Amino acid sequence: ILEAPQPYSPVIRDAVAGSYLEIIAETEDWFKVQLPDGMTGWIPASAFTPMPPLSRDALIRTARLFMGVPYIWAGKTGKGLDCSGFTQMVHKLYGIRLRRDARMQFEDAAPVSKDPLDGQPGDLLFFAENGERITHVGFALGKGKILHARGMVRVNSLNQSDADFAPDLRRHFVEIRTFLGSLSS
Template structure:
């Protein structure tokens, strides 16, 4: 088993190569193809991602390679905890979207790192090429000059990113739960994307995963696991801002299918579903009142194993 790193701003993690549709083909190409793909999909095609797309990797994120087949790589994502595989979230990625250099690999062990804390940022590479990278992209810091931080890219070359868009640390510090609410509010109006893990589009669990990550707390990738590993909250009266709230089929008694984050006054923020962007709702609203099945609290000390 070897390790490689995402070398495009957002790499899709597919259920299987055979699940890719014709409309998805641009996303398999160069970095600009990802944006073309997003722009091509109407509402029905976005809904059609269910059962096809599993998750996403951000630029520089590691993947453990399990198998290679005809331009594709089967991987696990060690930074995305799941019950599906103890090694990380499983799926398939185009081989061209992953790379490896010894220098970048060494830098991953040393730090410090820049974390993109802006909604999005622009990474300038050699010859002026620019990549638009997502919130919570992490790259090794090399230097700082003229209002820019010099970073090492997965391709082993240096790039520049504005100081105002990042924070430098080995790991984001654990903040007060109310800080999670402030972070989440920045994404109000962002379009939903099934399996989305970037600020180009989140699904419900990907949204809270990145918000918690930005505030120093590691939580699992999917809603069911997020419920399982947090400190349980049984009623809405016990909820505090920054807690997770969960919703299940069969009037709250079945399988968990949705997650949001409490913000106070019986309200929560969430990325609802295809066609509905990140927004606020009241827990008394339907169907949320009927489907509420509990909450979970994370303080950053929970073991994910």
Template sequence: MNFRIGSKSILIIPLVIIVGLFHSCRSADENTALIKNLEGAMDSIKTAFVPDRRVQIFDFNIPADGTRITGRSSNQEAYERVHLLSKKYPELDLDSFEFVQPIDQALINVSVGNMRSNPKHSAELATQILMGQEVTVWDKKGSWYYIQSPDNYLAWIDAGALVFPGKSELETYHQAEKTMYRNDFGFCYEEANTESPVVSDLVAGNVLRVTGRQTPFVKVKLPDGREGYVPDDELRLLKDIAQASLPDWPQIKKTAYQFMGRPYLWGGTSGRGVDCSGFTKMVYYLNGMQLPRDASQQVHSGIDVPLDDDLSQLQPGDFLFFGERRENGKGDRITHVGIYLGDGKMIHSSERVQVQSLRPGDPDYVAHRRNTLLSARRLILDDSLAQGVELLKNKPEYGF
């Protein structure tokens, strides 16, 4: 580009060309080393501030020329640390690395919402979420939304499972009297009789607004405003759950056995099917408590219980964790969880929800489980909850 000042012609070189020339001066080895250093720095930031990408956002990309870092994070500290890289690499373009915030709040509008690893129906089932639960919306691609469940899990869900009530309507929802469906499966009917048309199917854990009563039915409103009737004996008011004392072992055991024979489903956390941690999570959820979603997260809840050969330190209700013992200082890889029943037996979801033994000689002994038992945790301590377990009444996202 030429400009004439008086009798002289001056060549103006665009900044982008200068930057390009600067980077082109690097040898291939220098460029490779730079990208490796940048990737290492980003990985260090991720490890320090977003160690679990299942519950926080941290995505980045470094192009082959090493001129910029693109991406996003929902963690403010991680975002700030990324931008501090400009002090060490002043030529690095960081304008496209963004701090992201939620774009909306929504309610689950179907009995079971399937959250997937990618925005398409053929993607892996990451987890499930139940009707009446509130989610945080982070992103949208086509007809899919990137949401965060009340237990902080991030995944994609199709638009048909959501309703967007708006701020004022959501506040009304928070204050309304609500009830939880308690049976394994059931229906909401148009009229106060079971012969009338179905408004929606229901599963244990669904939350509905109460709008009236017509004994022996309760009139309810679904998140999108549809109304219908559900038998009263299949429901329990959320205020009764919130006011109840902590469940004892017999109650937890009863809930666990409610799932007996239910099929194993990777990502399942509902009556439709459960994986190992989806099973333990649902047992606690139906008793008014929240656990982290996955076994590798649940293992950090509660207090440690020593393991010996005869399992003598365990109590019924303790969580048992299984997996791979790692060496060289690396953390154990947790892949499975079950609930201890006593007498060497546990109930867990493996092929189906079933009871099996960890004691050699028992007819239902499972050697590979005994050989991969890594740790045990106690989540309920007398009349208090251990760290990592929360009461649903303190989590309005569940409808309380």
């Protein structure tokens, strides 16, 4: 966020995906924005990307934009994400509020299936290393694929015949749940 509507104006704040910005004025090429703390500044109009209407495919396209972002414990921005911060942030971009931890997201989401290959794109796959406490979450891509933050945001598979099969994920899989209900692709 810049001090003035000029390309080389001093940067006064950093905005990341998911930041709440209210547009309070605009010119042809710039938006004047206000942050929740009242601070105002300018952002080039070209920096804004309107969100497509919510669908399972749109949610996954958005989630894929974060491929390669490093894993950072407690991270919940495009600069670094943990597993539940990743799922929380992507849902937030579509106006769906999730609680912060994987365990809490598991508690709040609607059950779908206990078969790891049943997930539709956008459903959430949950895992528990000790068999009880939920410790990991990621997005179902369909056909047993999962998009998740582990080391970095990446794709793995729970299908043994896939090259990117992750046996530890399959072993610790608990259940598929969703916040998307019967939303179609």
